[in-house]
Amino acid sequence: MAKIFIIIPAYNEEKVIGKVIADIKKEGYRNIIVVDDGSADKTEEVAKKKGATVLRHILNRGKGAAAKTGLQYAKSQNADIVVTLDGDGQHNPKDIKKMIKKINDGYEVVLGSRFLNKKNKMPLFNRLANFFANVLVFLVYDFWTTDSQSGFRAYSKKALDLIDTSSDRYEFDSEVIREIARHKLKVTEVPIDVFYTPYSLSKKQKQNFINGIKTFLKILNS
Amino acid sequence: MLFGISIIRWILIALALFFIIDRFLRFIKKETGQTFYKLFSTLFIWGAVLIISIFPDFAYFISAKLGMGKNLNTLIFFGFVVVFMILFKILSAIEKIEKEITKIVREMGMKLKI
Numbered sequence: 001m002a003k004i005f006i007i008i009p010a011y012n013e014e015k016v017i018g019k020v021i022a023d024i025k026k027e028g029y030r031n032i033i034v035v036d037d038g039s040a041d042k043t044e045e046v047a048k049k050k051g052a053t054v055l056r057h058i059l060n061r062g063k064g065a066a067a068k069t070g071l072q073y074a075k076s077q078n079a080d081i082v083v084t085l086d087g088d089g090q091h092n093p094k095d096i097k098k099m100i101k102k103i104n105d106g107y108e109v110v111l112g113s114r115f116l117n118k119k120n121k122m123p124l125f126n127r128l129a130n131f132f133a134n135v136l137v138f139l140v141y142d143f144w145t146t147d148s149q150s151g152f153r154a155y156s157k158k159a160l161d162l163i164d165t166s167s168d169r170y171e172f173d174s175e176v177i178r179e180i181a182r183h184k185l186k187v188t189e190v191p192i193d194v195f196y197t198p199y200s201l202s203k204k205q206k207q208n209f210i211n212g213i214k215t216f217l218k219i220l221n222s
Numbered sequence: 223m224l225f226g227i228s229i230i231r232w233i234l235i236a237l238a239l240f241f242i243i244d245r246f247l248r249f250i251k252k253e254t255g256q257t258f259y260k261l262f263s264t265l266f267i268w269g270a271v272l273i274i275s276i277f278p279d280f281a282y283f284i285s286a287k288l289g290m291g292k293n294l295n296t297l298i299f300f301g302f303v304v305v306f307m308i309l310f311k312i313l314s315a316i317e318k319i320e321k322e323i324t325k326i327v328r329e330m331g332m333k334l335k336i
Contacts, residue, residue, distance in 0.1 A: 035331070038327075053335060054335070055331040055332060055334075055335055056331055056334060057327045057328070057330075057331050058327055058330060058331070059323065059327050061323070061324045061327050061328075065324045065327070065328065068328070069328045069331050069332065072328070072332070073332055073335075076332070166321065168320065168321075168324050
């Protein structure tokens, strides 16, 4: 039986993290790791109460740093498959199953793509920003993906051993693409649901503009 | 104009004197973090400001000595290059420190598993 770990980087997500964990549990996964990235709210307590293992960053280091902490922890626990997803409730835990199936089919990395699912209604600005990021990632890393900024991904044991990132912030997602290309990992994309609630959108808006520029510069500089 | 020196030059002279004296006193009192390197940097940078404020022709003299003739712009250009090099060094140092902090935070997070 494969050891599956679900990693959720979370920063100030006390309102939704409980539901995210409960929904993942409903799908039958038990090794749920929440990396609380220095939240100022009760993310840690809520996650713990819901039965997740919590790794707490005493300082906020960014989504990339939190994801890497989770991946390293899973690796130290001899995980066979690791799935990462966002803590703001925008991803559907029901999609985990099809990602794991792809890993079991022999793929080393599975990228969840919000754009392959035609039912998703994404705000135009997000659509354009993501497309621009995809083109940039393609130009710099010579690797095309329909969703280079998706945080919903699955990794095999081999991918976990090979992928080495150093970005702490949002450039992490692009850096993983660089590692996939560098190690020529067998990769595929699966369509995933995305729920844009007023809550997740309010968080996204804050990230998009400034972090978008920072991500752009970091990709160019990598 | 006072003694044939413009107000802006007086301000620069006062500032330069303030920073040089302040750094000297701190160094003599052996305040924490006051290294010889800091004293030397202060003397070099604010000393140059002080000399050029009192003797503006000094910049032309340096320019001529460096073989740039009377072309002060070249000297200013090199000044900018030096400033950018320092800035780059500082940014690299900050990035390195950021990475170290993340490493420490990560190690602690893994050890303090809840």
